[in-house]
Amino acid sequence: MTSAVTPPLRPPSRLLIEPGIKAALREDMGRAGDVTSELIIPADQQAKAKLVARRQGHIAGLNAAEIAFQLIEPSVQFEIARPDGSAVEPGVTLATISGSARAILTGERVALNFLGHLSGVATATAKLVEAVKHTKARIVCTRKTLPNLRILQKYAVRCGGGFNHRFGLDDAVLIKDNHIIAAGGIAPALERVRSGLGHMVKIELEVDTLAQLEEALSLHADTVLLDNMPLDELRRAVAMAKGRAILEASGNITLETVRAIAETGVDYISSGAITHSAVNLDIGLDF
Numbered sequence: 001m002t003s004a005v006t007p008p009l010r011p012p013s014r015l016l017i018e019p020g021i022k023a024a025l026r027e028d029m030g031r032a033g034d035v036t037s038e039l040i041i042p043a044d045q046q047a048k049a050k051l052v053a054r055r056q057g058h059i060a061g062l063n064a065a066e067i068a069f070q071l072i073e074p075s076v077q078f079e080i081a082r083p084d085g086s087a088v089e090p091g092v093t094l095a096t097i098s099g100s101a102r103a104i105l106t107g108e109r110v111a112l113n114f115l116g117h118l119s120g121v122a123t124a125t126a127k128l129v130e131a132v133k134h135t136k137a138r139i140v141c142t143r144k145t146l147p148n149l150r151i152l153q154k155y156a157v158r159c160g161g162g163f164n165h166r167f168g169l170d171d172a173v174l175i176k177d178n179h180i181i182a183a184g185g186i187a188p189a190l191e192r193v194r195s196g197l198g199h200m201v202k203i204e205l206e207v208d209t210l211a212q213l214e215e216a217l218s219l220h221a222d223t224v225l226l227d228n229m230p231l232d233e234l235r236r237a238v239a240m241a242k243g244r245a246i247l248e249a250s251g252n253i254t255l256e257t258v259r260a261i262a263e264t265g266v267d268y269i270s271s272g273a274i275t276h277s278a279v280n281l282d283i284g285l286d287f
Helices: 014-029 035-040 062-072 101-131 150-159 177-183 186-196 210-218 231-241 258-262
Strands: 046-053 077-080 093-100 138-140 173-175 203-207 223-227 246-250 268-270 283-286
Touching: 014 062, 014 101, 014 150, 035 101, 046 101, 062 077, 062 093, 062 101, 093 101, 101 138, 101 150, 101 258, 101 283, 173 186, 177 186, 186 203, 186 210, 203 210, 210 223, 210 231, 223 231, 231 246, 231 258, 258 268
Parallel strands: 138 268, 173 203, 203 223, 223 246, 246 268
Antiparallel strands: 046 093, 046 283, 077 093
């Protein structure tokens, strides 16, 4: 069985991501602006530059890069050659920037910081997706995102062929081990959630043992997160569930382990590493 079709790319609204990009530019420009470029380059000098991949990978964040340049100078033109989600080889031109030479140089580092990091997230995701493509399992991200980058990082996961878990604490219920302890058990935790939950909100329950899974299934949780279970227990969990709940495997998800985890038959595999530990994809700007 093959995994689902790659999710459609829905770039985040400029309204949502522009404040973070503007803050990054303010951090870089400080109090005096780009003194180097302003002293060396005449205000009316025009230039053309290319964003070029230095490494193999998947691209994400061209929208953020474009905004970074245009916040410096709105007249800068940004022409995309290889859109977000593209798989690229070293030397491939991703986009061409033309306009004020000062603006291009002033925005360069912030643009590359966003583009390189987000492409790293997309690349890490794509490697996991490729490893499980012969199964039905979907790779999903978590809330283990870098502060203030969640919207962009979750978009980058989609650029790599993955899917998004919940965006925050407000769009789904995830009852974790400490919630269960605080409530006095799985049953009271679910009862309290359902007593005040809207009908559109799904409930996921984290379990550590097969006994907890059986209880979760008997209480009709929508999704069960199987936390750090060994492969034999994951296989037994799939057999126990028999489609009564969606099963998500989590914990110790690496490129070396993900294939075997997917082959147990779970529906989703969640990874925090694809966002919190992604290696920057080397991308350069060449005049």
